[in-house]
Amino acid sequence: MAPNGTSAASFYTDDKNLMKLCDFLRSSDGPAVREAIEMDKRVYYIKGEKLVNFMVEPKKGTKWPKELPKFTSRQEAIGVCKDLCSGHFMHRSEKVGKGELEVSRVRDFDESAYFTWMYEGNKKFSHLMTTMLIIGFLCCTCFPIWPNFLKVFVWYMSVSMLIFIFFLITFRALIFLGVWILGYDFWILPNLFDEQLGFFASFVPLYSFERTKEGQLYYRIGVFVAFFSFCYWAVTQPSEFDGFVKGQGDFIKDLYAGTLLSDMSQKDKENIDKPKMxxxxxxxxxxxxxxxxxxxxxxxxxxxxxxxxxxxxxxxxxxxxx
The missing domain is CATH 1.20.5 (Single alpha-helices involved in coiled-coils or other helix-helix interfaces)
Known part of the structure; x- marks a missing residue:
């Protein structure tokens, strides 16, 4: 029943309430959807039966919004799905190939058919991000006329990010190698470089820890012998560690100061972003x-x-x- 005592079928007759339901169904708490290409456009689709099953019996752990009434029967859910089709929140599609869909001539809702989402939710955030992208592009193209302190700030930020990523990748690889030799796969931020995930999703989970697959024992032994042989050779070789540390410090200072290219005159470096006529x-x-x-x-x-x-x-x- 709805919060005011009305049934779910009557509650979802209003387009605003249908939009609230679509916002929930299209969120991360909604039913799983698949990607495909339809009319040269990437779309998301779901089978009608799975959509009805989710609306009647949501998956375990799903937080159903309090302002939305739950469905008490499959007939109520099917009736709302028909309203979603008639309201052009989604349309019926047919598979024509692997990962390809086309719009079906049949408009009625059927649990055995596939339905493509047309509802994209509130576009304010999308419009805001598009505006920010255009502004960022214009700022980048106007880089030659930026004040000098902003150029220095961007340079320091870029160098700092480059050094941070380099040390992060090295640290992750060394930790993984040491634990992998012991028979486990341990990754810090395992989804960090997954291109299919969003920015925030790339940092989840914080780590992953599981046993390695069978058949890697000889590889681990070989890597163990090679790695520690190299470490022993490096330790026993005469070296000037203090000089090495000083050299790395000078390298980072030169990198921040922009003086790595010693063969370039100061005048050329100052006018590097100016057109040469x-x-x-x-x-x-x-x-x-x-x-x-x-x-x-x-x-x-x-x-x-x-x-x-x-x-x-x-x-x-x-x-x-x-």
């Missing part, structure tokens, strides 16, 4: 050098033609004497 003086020098080259070529051609004429005259004299 030749000045009038440079153009005139270039024209003068081209004129001088043409003069030299013309003088060489004149000498060559004079030598050719002398050779021809000598050959003519020799022919006359004969």
């Amino acid at each position: 030749p000045s009038l003086e440079d153009l005139l020098k270039k024209l003068d050098s081209e004129d001088e080259e043409e003069k030299e070529l013309s003088e060489e051609e004149a000498v060559d033609s004079l030598l050719d004429n002398l050779v021809e005259d000598e050959e003519d004299v020799a022919d006359d004497e004969e």
Whole structure:
């Protein structure tokens, strides 16, 4: 029953209430959906039977919204699903291939058919993110006219993020290697680099710990011998650890200061984001050098033609004497 005592069927006759129901069904607490391509567009679809089953008996642990009445029978759920189809919240589809759908000519709801969600929820957040993306793009294209302190801030942030990611990847790999040798797979932030997850979902769970698959014993022994042999060799070799630490510190300082490219003059580094246009003086020098080259070529051609004429005259004299 609805909060005010009315039945679920009568409560969901209002489009606003149907939108609230769709917001819940399309959320992470709703039924699982699949992805497909329909009319050259990525869509989400679900089988009618699974949708009705979820509406009547939600999966365990589902937090049903208090403001929405629960369904007491399959007939109530099927009736609301028909309203969702007639209200264009979803439409019936047919499979035409693996991962491909097409809009069905049949509009009625059927538990054995597939239905594609047309309702995309509140678009305010999407519009806000699009606006922020456009503003960010414009800011990036206007980077040459940014004030110098903002350029320095962006540079420091970029270098700090680069160093943090490098040490995080190295730390994760070393921890995994040490635990994997003992027969377990231990990953810190296992979904960190999963491209199919969102930003916040990439940090969940914090870690994963499970036994390795069978048949990896000899690989673990080989890695154990190779790793600790390398460690023993590195420890027994004469080295200047203090010099190494100092060198790494100088490298990071140069990285933050932007002085790694020592062969670039200070003027070039300051004007690296400015378009390089030749000045009038440079153009005139270039024209003068081209004129001088043409003069030299013309003088060489004149000498060559004079030598050719002398050779021809000598050959003519020799022919006359004969």
